[in-house]
Amino acid sequence: MEAFVRQVAVLLAKDVLVELRAGELIYATLLFSAIVVLLFSFAFLGGSPPTIEVTAGVLWVGLALAGMLGISRSFEREREADTLRALLLSPVSRAALYLAKMLGICLLMIAVCCVVLPALGLLFGLHIERIGLLLGLLALGILGFAAVAALFGASLGRARVRELLLPLLVYPLTVPVLLAGTRGTYAVLYGTEQSLLDAARWLRFLLVFDATALLCGLWLFEPMTAQE
Amino acid sequence: MSGLDEVEAQGVVKDYGRQRALCGVSLRLAAGQSTVLLGDNGAGKSTLLGILATLVRPTRGRVLFGGHAAESLEPGALRAQIGLLSHEVRCYGDLSARENLRFFGRLYGLRAALEERVASLIERVGLAAAADRPVRTFSRGMLQRLALARTLLHRPRLLLLDEPYTGLDRDGVTLLSHLLDEERRRGALLLITSHDLDVVAPLCDQALLLRRGRIVASARFAPGTCTATELARLCTAEAES
Numbered sequence: 001m002e003a004f005v006r007q008v009a010v011l012l013a014k015d016v017l018v019e020l021r022a023g024e025l026i027y028a029t030l031l032f033s034a035i036v037v038l039l040f041s042f043a044f045l046g047g048s049p050p051t052i053e054v055t056a057g058v059l060w061v062g063l064a065l066a067g068m069l070g071i072s073r074s075f076e077r078e079r080e081a082d083t084l085r086a087l088l089l090s091p092v093s094r095a096a097l098y099l100a101k102m103l104g105i106c107l108l109m110i111a112v113c114c115v116v117l118p119a120l121g122l123l124f125g126l127h128i129e130r131i132g133l134l135l136g137l138l139a140l141g142i143l144g145f146a147a148v149a150a151l152f153g154a155s156l157g158r159a160r161v162r163e164l165l166l167p168l169l170v171y172p173l174t175v176p177v178l179l180a181g182t183r184g185t186y187a188v189l190y191g192t193e194q195s196l197l198d199a200a201r202w203l204r205f206l207l208v209f210d211a212t213a214l215l216c217g218l219w220l221f222e223p224m225t226a227q228e
Numbered sequence: 229m230s231g232l233d234e235v236e237a238q239g240v241v242k243d244y245g246r247q248r249a250l251c252g253v254s255l256r257l258a259a260g261q262s263t264v265l266l267g268d269n270g271a272g273k274s275t276l277l278g279i280l281a282t283l284v285r286p287t288r289g290r291v292l293f294g295g296h297a298a299e300s301l302e303p304g305a306l307r308a309q310i311g312l313l314s315h316e317v318r319c320y321g322d323l324s325a326r327e328n329l330r331f332f333g334r335l336y337g338l339r340a341a342l343e344e345r346v347a348s349l350i351e352r353v354g355l356a357a358a359a360d361r362p363v364r365t366f367s368r369g370m371l372q373r374l375a376l377a378r379t380l381l382h383r384p385r386l387l388l389l390d391e392p393y394t395g396l397d398r399d400g401v402t403l404l405s406h407l408l409d410e411e412r413r414r415g416a417l418l419l420i421t422s423h424d425l426d427v428v429a430p431l432c433d434q435a436l437l438l439r440r441g442r443i444v445a446s447a448r449f450a451p452g453t454c455t456a457t458e459l460a461r462l463c464t465a466e467a468e469s
Contacts, residue, residue, distance in 0.1 A: 003337070010334045014320070019323035021362070082316035086378070089283060089312055090335040091304035226285055 007092045011100030015074070025073050033066035033112045034119055042121035055124045056108045056185035060141070060178050062116045063109060067145060068167050070108045075101075075153040077165070084154065088225060097215070098150055098221040102214075105146035105153075113138055126189075133188045133199055140206035141181035147213035154225060155224035180205045232294050232309045232385035233259040235280065235417055240289035242275050242441075249275045250451050251441040252289065257386070261410070262418040262431045266463055267438035273421040274314070276438070277388045280419065281312040293386075295460045308336060311384030317371040318378065321364035325355050325374050328363060329381055336382035354403065368395035376404060380411070387411055393427055401427055425456035435462055447463040 019025050040058045044050045050058075078084040087097055106197040120126040128134055152169045184202030187195040235257040249272045256264055258345040267273050278284035280291060282298055290297050293306060319328040329346040338345060350359045353373040356367065363374060372395040379387070389408070393401055408431055412418055422428045432454040437445040447462050 001385035007335070010331065014323075014331050017327070018320050018322050081321060082314075082318050083320060085283065085314075085316070086332070087335070089281060089307060089310065090332065091308040091337065092335050093304060 004096055006180055007096035008100045011087075011092065011097060012103050015100065015104040018077070019074075023079075025070050025077075025108065028073070029066050029070035029108060029112060032069050033062050033115050036062040036065055037116055037119040037123060044124075050124050051132075052189040053186050055120055055126050056189060057180050058124065059116060059120055059126075059134075060181045061183055063112055063138075063142070063181075064145070064171070064174070064178055066112045066116075067105070067109045067142075068149070070171065071105055071149045071153055071170075072163055072166050074104065074108070075156075075166075077098050078154075089136070094222040094225060095218050097225075098154070098217055101154055102143075102146045102150035102217070104117045105149055106142050109142045109146065113142070128189070129191055130188050130196070130199075133196070133203070134185060136203055137181055137184040137188065137199070137206065140203060140210055141177050141184075144172075144177040144206060144210045144213050147210060147217050151217040151221060151224065154221070157185060177206065180209070234292075234294055235386055235416075236292045236295075237276075237280065238290050238292065240276070240286045240291065242272070242279065242284065243287045249441055250279075250286070253438070253441070253443055254289075254392060255436060255443065257417040257419055259385075259416045259417055260412055261433040262412050262420065263434040263436060264428045264432040264459065265419060265421045265436050265438055266423075266425075266459065267421070271438040272441040273438055274390055275391050277312065277314070277419065277421065280386070281310050281388050282307060282310070308382060309385040310388065311379040311382070311386070312388045312390070313375055313379040314390045315361075315394065317375045319363050319371070319374055322362055324360045325363055325366075325377070326348060326359045328374065329377055332378050333381055345381065351382060351406070352403075353377045354399070369397050369400055372396055373400060373403075375408065380407065383414075384410060386417045387419070389418070391421055391423070393422060393424055401423065405431065418420055425459040429454045429456045429459055432459065435459055441444065 037058060078087070117126070149170050152166055156165055176220070180202045184199050187199035187202065237253055237255050240253045241248070250429055253276060255263070255271070258332050265273050265276070275284060279286050282303070293301060298306060320331070324329070326346060329349065330342065333342045333346060350356055353376055355370060355373055355377070358370060363371070366374065376392065387408075392404055396404060407426065408418060408420070412431065418431070420428055420431065430452065433449055433451060435447045435449070435454070445456070445462050449458070
């Protein structure tokens with residue numbers, strides 16, 4: 001177990017170090033997420049202020065769009081120098097590889113949240129009272145999204161049009177995450193006793209989704225990354 | 229898993245869709261021996277190396293590592309004994325040579341002696357002056373030296389080398405030949421593909437000619453007796469027959 005945790009830590013630390021050196025992924029993703037929120041805000045210029053349904057939707061759409069941009073690029077980087085093959089040839093367990101990639105995606109999407117949430121506060125007047133509940137929803141939503149994206153990101157291998165395939169595979173499979181995240185966020189922002197109960201239900205739903213996605217990812221990563 | 233002293237491919241077939249890349253290839257690699265795999269482009273050499281490296285699954289047939297089928301062995305322990313040098317460098321361009329080797333060393337579980345091993349390999353492959361520069365600034369020859377260091381880092385028993393001399397200058401070629409000879413003396417199993425017969429001949433204990441996915445000719449040599457002429461004869465004899 002200790003060796004497994006060490007493998008995950010080594011792989012994750014490498015991803016972070018490479019990104020700190022290159023910087024291309026994080027800056028592009030954060031800028032893109034800010035632009036997404038800004039573009040949505042233009043739709044409400046001069047009109048009535050956006051409803052909390054809209055705000056909740058923009059939060060999750062921004063996360064999903066910006067997250068996918070970063071995820072595609074992070075896997076593409078592994079393929080450019082064929083380093084993904086070097087990782088697959090090494091003795092690290094496929095589960096460690098999967099978890100490290102998933103955690104890397106989580107870190108990236110957490111960074112996106114750090115841009116999108118203040119931007120929503122500024123442009124959409126987002127006011128959060130139950131921050132703990134919202135962070136719980138975001139954490140579970142990000143985990144579910146990353147669990148699916150990491151599986152397909154690595155396993156598309158040398159497939160042609162993989163940049164196109166990745167969102168085509170990941171978005172439909174993460175519809176439950178985006179739906180639960182949006183409805184849950186709306187319920188948290190609405191803030192009544194009944195809506196908070198709804199939010200708790202969406203949290204439980206995300207928990208079940210995450211557990212299922214994670215188990216499937218750990219189980220399927222090895223056969224899906226086996227070459228040809 | 230104990231030290232790997234024999235690798236045997238038995239009737240390995242590989243299909244890519246309707247295209248057959250390997251048609252029942254059988255071969256045996258022994259400890260302390262170097263096998264040179266000859267063949268034109270598209271003969272199936274890289275596919276065979278991929279299968280022996282456990283990266284590519286054969287459609288039919290099997291590969292025995294130390295007498296055991298790959299599926300029956302613990303994958304991590306098996307892969308820890310394999311080193312594959314291919315056309316791609318497989319190192320991170322934004323990290324330095326030292327950081328790349330450190331990272332791969334950790335993946336292979338080298339802990340106590342990691343820094344020492346990394347430093348000695350960097351020195352050995354002649355990258356000491358550039359060890360802390362980002363790899364993306366390296367020339368093709370320097371990248372090949374780094375790839376070689378990465379391949380040898382964990383002292384693999386089975387060394388699979390796909391055109392290892394590509395991009396190397398004369399000093400690099402001499403260095404690589406020395407290193408491979410050292411590995412052979414250490415008891416490693418070497419399988420080398422190359423079109424440069426002059427360079428690989430001194431290392432060759434066994435030569436195999438792969439053509440359209442089949443081994444069509446083979447020859448064995450006493451240590452140090454193989455010449456480029458004999459390897460060329462092996463290729464042409466088959467073509468004439």
